[in-house]
Amino acid sequence: MQSLTNLGAPILLALAVFMLLFLFWAVPVRLWVEAIFAGVRVGIGELIGMRLRKVSPHLVVRPLITATKAGLNLTTRQLEAHYLARGKVDRVVQALISADKANLGLSFEQAAAIDLAGRDVLEAVRVSVNPKVIDTPRVAAMAKDGIQLIATARITIRANINRLVGGAGEDTILARVGEGIVSTIGSAASHKSVLENPDNISKTVLAKGLDAGTAFEILSIDIADVDVGKNIGAELQTDQAEADKRIAQARAEERRAMAVAQEQEMKARVQEMRAQVVLAEAQVPLAMAEAFRKGQLGIMDYARYQNVSADTEMRQAIAKGDGENNGKSES
Numbered sequence: 001m002q003s004l005t006n007l008g009a010p011i012l013l014a015l016a017v018f019m020l021l022f023l024f025w026a027v028p029v030r031l032w033v034e035a036i037f038a039g040v041r042v043g044i045g046e047l048i049g050m051r052l053r054k055v056s057p058h059l060v061v062r063p064l065i066t067a068t069k070a071g072l073n074l075t076t077r078q079l080e081a082h083y084l085a086r087g088k089v090d091r092v093v094q095a096l097i098s099a100d101k102a103n104l105g106l107s108f109e110q111a112a113a114i115d116l117a118g119r120d121v122l123e124a125v126r127v128s129v130n131p132k133v134i135d136t137p138r139v140a141a142m143a144k145d146g147i148q149l150i151a152t153a154r155i156t157i158r159a160n161i162n163r164l165v166g167g168a169g170e171d172t173i174l175a176r177v178g179e180g181i182v183s184t185i186g187s188a189a190s191h192k193s194v195l196e197n198p199d200n201i202s203k204t205v206l207a208k209g210l211d212a213g214t215a216f217e218i219l220s221i222d223i224a225d226v227d228v229g230k231n232i233g234a235e236l237q238t239d240q241a242e243a244d245k246r247i248a249q250a251r252a253e254e255r256r257a258m259a260v261a262q263e264q265e266m267k268a269r270v271q272e273m274r275a276q277v278v279l280a281e282a283q284v285p286l287a288m289a290e291a292f293r294k295g296q297l298g299i300m301d302y303a304r305y306q307n308v309s310a311d312t313e314m315r316q317a318i319a320k321g322d323g324e325n326n327g328k329s330e331s
Contacts, residue, residue: 007080038065070097080184095121102129127159139178141185146233152224157216180205198223289314
């Protein structure tokens with residue numbers, strides 16, 4: 001009996017130590033004391049429940065202390081639920097404090113929704129209080145006279161709290177403003193009118209309501225710089241003339257090829273006709289021999305034929321000789 005008593009004392013001591021360690025782990029005493037002195041009522045049971053729900057008490061209680069000191073009425077349940085939803089509790093609380101000081105009327109539900117949507121809610125509140133300036137890239141456009149103009153603009157925007165969830169971002173603003181600049185310059189009759197009054201671009205673009213459906217409100221659009229680029233109209237005319245020239249050359253080459261083909265075809269026909277003549281001449285002796293056999297051609301007829309042939313050859317020779325002599329005399 002005494003041995004059991006001796007064994008039970010260390011076990012009880014170990015259990016007491018374990019319970020004490022568990023209590024210190026489950027209940028952050030220093031944090032609990034800070035909350036009490038800050039006027040925030042956080043029960044020990046709530047802290048233990050946070051530990052059991054795998055919620056860091058420091059990431060919930062300390063933002064709650066900050067919010068309470070700033071005059072906001074928040075609860076541990078709200079902050080804990082936002083933490084469990086993988087939200088940034090500290091950024092949400094800071095955003096709510098900034099919005100409250102600026103009288104923006106931002107509720108905890110709105111701030112939590114903006115944070116869970118992937119936007120930086122604190123930065124959004126700052127942009128809503130202090131407008132942000134973004135620069136557009138160089139936008140090239142051509143006026144009606146064919147001169148290219150390259151413009152850059154500065155856009156002053158302010159975050160719209162009510163449209164941060166589901167609203168388009170800065171990239172959409174830049175794309176719409178660039179499109180408006182191109183449209184305005186393209187509708188100008190001359191590039192000189194744009195250079196004389198660049199503010200007409202900003203006025204025209206601003207009047208189109210380009211911030212519709214975005215998370216921002218466009219306060220102003222200022223043209224920072226306008227440079228004169230290339231003479232696109234002249235280049236297009238030059239390119240068109242070069243293209244017309246190539247088309248004309250192609251058509252002339254086509255006509256030349258057709259003429260050469262026709263000439264070759266005529267030469268082929270002449271050669272064919274000459275061959276037919278030679279073939280016909282080759283048939284003459286055979287026809288004469290056949291006529292001799294049948295008695296249709298006499299010896300005198302053949303003699304006359306020979307005389308006519310000799311006379312023809314002599315005349316051809318004389319004609320060739322006269323032609324050669326004329327050529328020599330001319331030379």
